[in-house]
Amino acid sequence: MTCGKENSEGRIVVTMTYNETKILRWTSPEPRSNNMIWSGDLEIDDITPTLANHLSLSEPTLATSLVAGSILQITPSGMYFNDTVRKQVSAQERIVQASVVGKDIILVVYNDSGVWTLWSITVDVTHPSEGSQGDDISFSFKGQIDLPREPSAIRLIHFQYSSFHLL
Amino acid sequence: MVAFVAYHYPRKLVIHHLTDTMDPITQFHLDPETPNDTPEDPRASEIHSIDVIYGQGHTYVLLGMRHGSMISCKLDRMDNSISFVEPQTTKFGQSQVEFITATHDEVQRNLGPMERNSVFVRCEYLWQINLKDGVLKINEVLFDDIRMVFRIGCEF
Numbered sequence: 001m002t003c004g005k006e007n008s009e010g011r012i013v014v015t016m017t018y019n020e021t022k023i024l025r026w027t028s029p030e031p032r033s034n035n036m037i038w039s040g041d042l043e044i045d046d047i048t049p050t051l052a053n054h055l056s057l058s059e060p061t062l063a064t065s066l067v068a069g070s071i072l073q074i075t076p077s078g079m080y081f082n083d084t085v086r087k088q089v090s091a092q093e094r095i096v097q098a099s100v101v102g103k104d105i106i107l108v109v110y111n112d113s114g115v116w117t118l119w120s121i122t123v124d125v126t127h128p129s130e131g132s133q134g135d136d137i138s139f140s141f142k143g144q145i146d147l148p149r150e151p152s153a154i155r156l157i158h159f160q161y162s163s164f165h166l167l
Numbered sequence: 168m169v170a171f172v173a174y175h176y177p178r179k180l181v182i183h184h185l186t187d188t189m190d191p192i193t194q195f196h197l198d199p200e201t202p203n204d205t206p207e208d209p210r211a212s213e214i215h216s217i218d219v220i221y222g223q224g225h226t227y228v229l230l231g232m233r234h235g236s237m238i239s240c241k242l243d244r245m246d247n248s249i250s251f252v253e254p255q256t257t258k259f260g261q262s263q264v265e266f267i268t269a270t271h272d273e274v275q276r277n278l279g280p281m282e283r284n285s286v287f288v289r290c291e292y293l294w295q296i297n298l299k300d301g302v303l304k305i306n307e308v309l310f311d312d313i314r315m316v317f318r319i320g321c322e323f
Binding site: 035036037038039040063064065066099100101102104106108118120142143144145147148149150151152153154155156157158 | 315
């Protein structure tokens with residue numbers, strides 16, 4: 001995930017082999033603007049401890065994205081933005097697969113009753129009025145459908161079916 | 168928005184339209200000779216990752232398999248339905264095929280013609296798939312001393 005001026009800073013979300021998540025910050029001493037020659041040198045720091053209150057670090061990360069300047073993290077237990085915005089599934093459910101494009105999310109959720117369900121969710125970002133701090137972020141549930149069995153892979157794509165143009 | 172959902176036993180790919188009902192639009196069977204109620208050969212490689220590449224009126228679905236190969240299918244529109252045609256298999260290696268894709272919303276940032284004509288693939292080595300003149304071109308990425316920045320990500 002890239003951010004910062006001249007594309008010179010970003011985040012790397014890593015799921016470790018023991019199902020823990022680490023967050024790394026990379027910075028480039030040189031600007032990385034489009035079509036520029038770049039040495040490939042990066043400095044990488046582990047910033048995991050500074051995000052311990054914001055994200056779920058004791059689980060694997062299934063999918064991640066940068067939304068409104070914050071890291072969106074999807075784990076088996078739910079979706080996390082920061083210490084105030086999060087959506088967790090029930091104790092009988094767990095997220096087994098996830099795909100994110102921009103503010104749109106799809107999830108495969110397994111229920112202890114043996115049902116696999118595909119969920120569609122959107123992140124709503126409302127820019128606050130002048131004088132307020134930060135963006136107002138929430139999750140909107142768009143729809144769901146039961147699946148016949150466990151999928152082996154999922155992928156969310158912008159696609160306008162009616163005109164057959166990818167959007 | 169659509170969701171691509173892949174299954175095994177038997178292997179197939181289903182496209183769901185993300186409306187309120189999320190009904191399936193179409194599906195593609197990788198093993199059409201295998202009946203739906205018969206488990207496939209357990210040695211068959213399952214679909215591990217999915218991506219799409221498109222431009223100049225051509226669209227391909229790319230299926231990364233568990234055991235080192237990729238199946239590419241052209242998406243074709245006939246009347247009012249979508250079909251998968253011309254499936255082709257490319258062998259990269261032995262390990263699972265992973266597509267390396269950005270998760271930011273390219274639509275909002277792309278002010279030019281809608282194209283997504285390049286995808287990176289990881290399977291033992293790094294590969295790049297380009298869509299040129301309606302045909303997929305696959306090349307191993309070879310690193311040297313000169314690196315170019317081709318994409319600006321999300322800024323804040």
